[in-house]
Amino acid sequence: MGGLLSSPASGAGFTVASVEELLERVPALTVPPASPALASARVLIIGGSIGGAAAAACLRAAGFRHVQVVERSEGLQAGAGIGMDEATVAVLKGLGVPLATTATRSPEGAVVLQRMRWEEERLASGRTVLRQPLPYFAARYAQLQQGLIQRLPADSVSFGRKAVRLEETFRGCDDHPDGTAVRVHFASGEPIDCDFCVCVDGPRSGFRQLLQLDSGKELRFAGYTGWRGVVNEADLPETARDALHAVYPLYGNCLYFIMSECGRGHAVLYDLGDGLLNWLIYELRPQGPVAEPGRTTSAASSADVRRLHSEARRVWGEALGAIIEATPEPFWNDIYDIAEPLESFVATEGPLAGCAAVLGDAAHPVTPHMAKGSNMAVHDAFTLAAAASTASTPAELLASFSAARAQETKRCVLLSRHLGWLRNGQLQGMSGPPRDEATFLELLSKAKLPTRTLPVGGDFEALWRHVEAQLPQEQRGYFLQREESGTLAVPVAALRGSLEVTQVNHVSRETQDVARLARFYEEVLGFERLPRPNFDFGGVWLRLPGSDSQSLHIIEADPELQRKPPPLLDSWLLEGFPERHIRRSHHIALTVPDIEKARSTLQAHGLRFAENRVPGKPVVQLFLFDPDGNGVEIGNFDAR
Numbered sequence: 093m094g095g096l097l098s099s100p101a102s103g104a105g106f107t108v109a110s111v112e113e114l115l116e117r118v119p120a121l122t123v124p125p126a127s128p129a130l131a132s133a134r135v136l137i138i139g140g141s142i143g144g145a146a147a148a149a150c151l152r153a154a155g156f157r158h159v160q161v162v163e164r165s166e167g168l169q170a171g172a173g174i175g176m177d178e179a180t181v182a183v184l185k186g187l188g189v190p191l192a193t194t195a196t197r198s199p200e201g202a203v204v205l206q207r208m209r210w211e212e213e214r215l216a217s218g219r220t221v222l223r224q225p226l227p228y229f230a231a232r233y234a235q236l237q238q239g240l241i242q243r244l245p246a247d248s249v250s251f252g253r254k255a256v257r258l259e260e261t262f263r264g265c266d267d268h269p270d271g272t273a274v275r276v277h278f279a280s281g282e283p284i285d286c287d288f289c290v291c292v293d294g295p296r297s298g299f300r301q302l303l304q305l306d307s308g309k310e311l312r313f314a315g316y317t318g319w320r321g322v323v324n325e326a327d328l329p330e331t332a333r334d335a336l337h338a339v340y341p342l343y344g345n346c347l348y349f350i351m352s353e354c355g356r357g358h359a360v361l362y363d364l365g366d367g368l369l370n371w372l373i374y375e376l377r378p379q380g381p382v383a384e385p386g387r388t389t390s391a392a393s394s395a396d397v398r399r400l401h402s403e404a405r406r407v408w409g410e411a412l413g414a415i416i417e418a419t420p421e422p423f424w425n426d427i428y429d430i431a432e433p434l435e436s437f438v439a440t441e442g443p444l445a446g447c448a449a450v451l452g453d454a455a456h457p458v459t460p461h462m463a464k465g466s467n468m469a470v471h472d473a474f475t476l477a478a479a480a481s482t483a484s485t486p487a488e489l490l491a492s493f494s495a496a497r498a499q500e501t502k503r504c505v506l507l508s509r510h511l512g513w514l515r516n517g518q519l520q521g522m523s524g525p526p527r528d529e530a531t532f533l534e535l536l537s538k539a540k541l542p543t544r545t546l547p548v549g550g551d552f553e554a555l556w557r558h559v560e561a562q563l564p565q566e567q568r569g570y571f572l573q574r575e576e577s578g579t580l581a582v583p584v585a586a587l588r589g590s591l592e593v594t595q596v597n598h599v600s601r602e603t604q605d606v607a608r609l610a611r612f613y614e615e616v617l618g619f620e621r622l623p624r625p626n627f628d629f630g631g632v633w634l635r636l637p638g639s640d641s642q643s644l645h646i647i648e649a650d651p652e653l654q655r656k657p658p659p660l661l662d663s664w665l666l667e668g669f670p671e672r673h674i675r676r677s678h679h680i681a682l683t684v685p686d687i688e689k690a691r692s693t694l695q696a697h698g699l700r701f702a703e704n705r706v707p708g709k710p711v712v713q714l715f716l717f718d719p720d721g722n723g724v725e726i727g728n729f730d731a732r
């Protein structure tokens with residue numbers, strides 16, 4: 093549902109787009125066709141989870157005719173919820189993966205999406221530290237994997253096949269002029285020969301080692317373990333449901349990060365859509381990981397669950413505590429990343445040089461704090477397939493893929509690590525989580541890492557370059573881009589049309605003394621008094637001399653609003669509502685003939701605005717700030 097929501101600060105309404113509208117706006121990215129020399133190559137993909145399935149689907153979309161996926165599990169992964177960025181959604185759209193917004197009306201096998209419009213860092217006691225826009229969606233892991241697998245011919249995916257070894261074979265042999273490059277051996281069954289192999293075997297990748305990519309670059313236990321749970325909102329006790337919406341008013345639109353104030357790590361909460369609620373709690377584990385060696389997830393014992401429940405309300409507050417207690421079968425997920433990110437994803441030495449690479453978590457195991465692991469795997473997949481349009485040999489293709497992705501994913505691994513430390517209060521010298529935005533941002537900048545990266549994954553320049561080059565002219569500039577300063581901003585979208593302003597309707601002046609100001613304009617400047625609608629605050633309307641329709645609105649200053657600059661654009665939802673700041677303050681008002689059109693044009697520009705109506709008139713007012721924080725009002729002032 094889109095439409096009007098209530099601001100937690102003022103209770104006033106603000107407009108948000110529905111998940112359908114948001115989904116509609118994301119363009120479909122199509123993979124360019126592979127060069128004919130490569131399209132006939134035989135490709136084997138080891139691992140059939142998100143990364144492997146996405147790589148296979150993208151390569152097939154590029155025109156590769158012989159793509160096989162082998163997966164050691166017997167079926168699809170269970171998984172929980174994941175946050176998906178818009179680039180991933182754009183790739184899925186281009187692949188034709190069915191995307192839906194509710195399960196009830198969706199086609200069989202569709203990936204059901206929920207929107208995330210904001211990201212909020214807050215303390216468990218409820219205080220917001222930082223809120224920023226977040227163009228993300230939420231989805232279920234298993235549906236995403238299934239949606240991708242369904243894009244592949246059934247006979248190209250084999251479950252229950254564990255690859256154990258790669259071997260160079262027949263390359264350059266006179267008897268085999270076409271030269272088979274790699275032979276993949278399995279725990280059981282016949283080996284498979286291919287021209288190149290993509291190893292997408294997850295964070296504990298055996299092939300990362302086998303290709304000698306990670307000498308000395310071991311997996312690093314992050315020092316905390318995630319409790320994960322998914323619960324149906326309908327199964328929560330009524331009091332817990334009410335508390336959820338009261339304490340987390342943007343639930344359904346927001347990815348919440350909740351920092352404990354007693355040294356217990358941090359929690360994550362978001363709506364998965366279709367009534368499902370996803371939560372995670374990162375619990376510090378100085379004693380080491382929970383799962384047995386070689387594994388990252390494990391079922392929780394009943395003693396563990398009892399302890400989780402006994403502490404939940406005290407550490408995370410009544411609302412989240414009650415949700416945790418009502419969740420069936422929470423499980424453990426130890427958190428790892430790669431101690432030192434890889435510089436290259438492709439074997440450059442040894443017998444397998446140029447014919448095998450790693451992708452997804454196998455290439456860049458990452459902590460989950462930027463919600464980027466699966467996204468990066470899909471971005472990798474798209475980049476690999478797109479690189480095939482210019483490469484003519486597997487070695488060129490894999491080298492180009494690695495060059496495009498290694499540095500960018502490295503930055504993400506490091507930033508995500510710092511975000512985990514920050515939210516868990518683990519950075520050097522910290523004695524708890526940051527309690528305000530300034531400290532939060534200062535800590536990130538001390539770590540010399542760009543902030544506000546989570547919303548757009550803005551460091552993924554190679555991907556954005558591909559995206560820009562791919563899109564038709566009128567769609568370019570859709571994706572959020574990085575400013576030179578390293579922060580992120582929405583680009584000016586010149587191609588999205590501008591408002592049809594017909595005239596300045598009025599200029600407003602805020603004053604502590606309405607009568608004194610009115611006297612000046614009437615007696616000295618010759619303005620004439622106009623009738624004024626029945627607003628709930630004082631003021632006077634004056635006609636500009638010589639004009640029929642342009643006026644000056646003198647407005648009584650709002651005694652409750654402190655005299656301070658307009659609230660920060662990114663945090664206005666909490667710190668103050670612009671409608672009030674603009675309506676009761678200096679602003680310029682512009683007439684438009686069609687208010688619906690004006691509303692959708694502002695939305696297309698990604699601008700946030702507040703809405704109000706003039707009492708007793710069919711006039712709708714849209715209030716927004718210009719980039720310098722000056723108030724602007726747009727209205728259909730000629731409506732009768």
Ligand SMILES: Cc1cc2nc3c(=O)[nH]c(=O)nc-3n(C[C@H](O)[C@H](O)[C@H](O)COP(=O)(O)OP(=O)(O)OC[C@H]3O[C@@H](n4cnc5c(N)ncnc54)[C@H](O)[C@@H]3O)c2cc1C
Nearest residue numbers: 139141143164174175255293294452453463464465466467
């Ligand atoms: C708590 C948590 C929350 C997360 N939240 C998000 C999020 O919100 N957004 C996001 O984008 N990401 C998130 N992630 C990260 C995401 O889950 C991973 O990045 C993603 O699963 C990586 O996909 P992959 O295909 O590369 O690897 P994996 O999902 O690990 O898949 C590897 C596959 O390879 C198979 N395999 C392994 N060895 C072999 C072999 N020898 N032969 C054949 N098959 C083999 C495995 O069975 C497995 O299916 C989260 C992760 C965690 C832990």
